[in-house]
Amino acid sequence: MALHIEKISKSKISSVDFNNLKFGQIFTDHMFECDYENGAWQTPKIRPYQPIAFDPSAKVFHYGQAVFEGMKAYKDDNNDVWLFRPDQNQERINKSAERLDMPAFPKEYFFEGLTELLKLDKDWVQKGEGNSLYIRPFVIATENCVSASASTNYKFMIICSPVQAYYAGEVRVEIADKYSRSANGGVGYAKAAGNYAASFYPAKLAAQKGYQQVLWTDASTHELLEEAGTMNVFFRVNDTLLTAPTSERILDGVTRKSIIQFAEDKGIKVEVRPVKVAEIVEAAKKGELLEMFGAGTAAVISPILGFAHKGEKFELPKVENSYASFIKKSITDIQRNLAEDKFGWRYKIQ
Numbered sequence: 187m188a189l190h191i192e193k194i195s196k197s198k199i200s201s202v203d204f205n206n207l208k209f210g211q212i213f214t215d216h217m218f219e220c221d222y223e224n225g226a227w228q229t230p231k232i233r234p235y236q237p238i239a240f241d242p243s244a245k246v247f248h249y250g251q252a253v254f255e256g257m258k259a260y261k262d263d264n265n266d267v268w269l270f271r272p273d274q275n276q277e278r279i280n281k282s283a284e285r286l287d288m289p290a291f292p293k294e295y296f297f298e299g300l301t302e303l304l305k306l307d308k309d310w311v312q313k314g315e316g317n318s319l320y321i322r323p324f325v326i327a328t329e330n331c332v333s334a335s336a337s338t339n340y341k342f343m344i345i346c347s348p349v350q351a352y353y354a355g356e357v358r359v360e361i362a363d364k365y366s367r368s369a370n371g372g373v374g375y376a377k378a379a380g381n382y383a384a385s386f387y388p389a390k391l392a393a394q395k396g397y398q399q400v401l402w403t404d405a406s407t408h409e410l411l412e413e414a415g416t417m418n419v420f421f422r423v424n425d426t427l428l429t430a431p432t433s434e435r436i437l438d439g440v441t442r443k444s445i446i447q448f449a450e451d452k453g454i455k456v457e458v459r460p461v462k463v464a465e466i467v468e469a470a471k472k473g474e475l476l477e478m479f480g481a482g483t484a485a486v487i488s489p490i491l492g493f494a495h496k497g498e499k500f501e502l503p504k505v506e507n508s509y510a511s512f513i514k515k516s517i518t519d520i521q522r523n524l525a526e527d528k529f530g531w532r533y534k535i536q
């Protein structure tokens with residue numbers, strides 16, 4: 187594969203305060219891009235990170251034909267850079283693309299682009315607990331035409347942002363009983379840009395009531411708990427972890443599946459099955475709901491301290507040796523090359 191590389195003349199890294207990063211605001215020196223034209227992906231390029239110009243009629247602006255991924259790179263004490271299960275993201279972006287009638291991006295382009303980009307921007311991957319480089323692959327519809335049909339042209343890109351924690355403060359959630367993020371036959375399982383856009387208004391209404399995220403329920407009955415904000419969600423009732431099965435409504439999260447595999451391997455009982463609002467409310471009332479946490483690439487594991495349902499408020503107890511902190515520490519140790527990689531999840535950039 188021919189990959190054109192144009193390097194920056196001077197890095198902007200010295201202007202970055204790596205100890206005070208807000209999530210996703212600073213980007214590295216280079217970006218990867220590849221255009222789809224005349225029915226084929228063209229020669230991929232790495233260029234200095236910069237704004238890109240589009241015709242105002244580009245379809246992505248009008249119909250939101252766009253999908254994305256979220257990944258992270260970590261640096262260990264030997265200055266080696268590692269990805270976590272990148273094959274999962276590569277496969278998922280093409281599943282998302284298929285649902286939005288977009289062409290699949292070739293696996294070898296994905297991995298070569300990602301590898302070369304990370305080699306060039308290696309200094310942006312900071313060592314140490316809590317530091318990582320958030321990687322954002324995405325595909326947008328670039329045909330200049332406002333007819334409502336799939337674009338003929340696309341742009342695939344990868345941009346990278348040094349990050350620390352995703353949530354700065356405590357997280358409490360409101361259980362959705364009016365709005366939905368997905369429905370049967372919809373695009374909930376895809377990482378479609380519009381899924382996130384559609385969640386902002388309900389999230390704002392929840393925030394006005396003091397909840398940092400919405401705990402999404404199924405669209406038809408609002409009786410099943412499905413996701414939390416932009417994350418999958420887990421509940422610990424006594425010593426059992428519960429999480430909803432993936433479906434056409436639920437994202438097949440990489441962190442989610444890693445938690446399930448890790449917890450089961452550690453002998454923690456995990457039930458992957460529909461989780462009812464009523465059973466979680468009941469468990470909370472009995473003091474048996476010990477933990478709730480969101481799971482996603484950006485936040486890894488984000489403990490949820492309380493929730494509201496139809497105006498009723500619940501606070502979770504403070505537990506010693508929480509599953510959330512144990513699993514988060516164990517998985518981030520694997521990601522950072524500090525622990526044995528029993529499941530073969532790490533991928534070295536070389």
Ligand code: COI
Binds near residue numbers: 255416417483
């Ligand atoms: C993730 O946690 O993986 C996400 O996709 C979050 C992102 C929307 C910032």
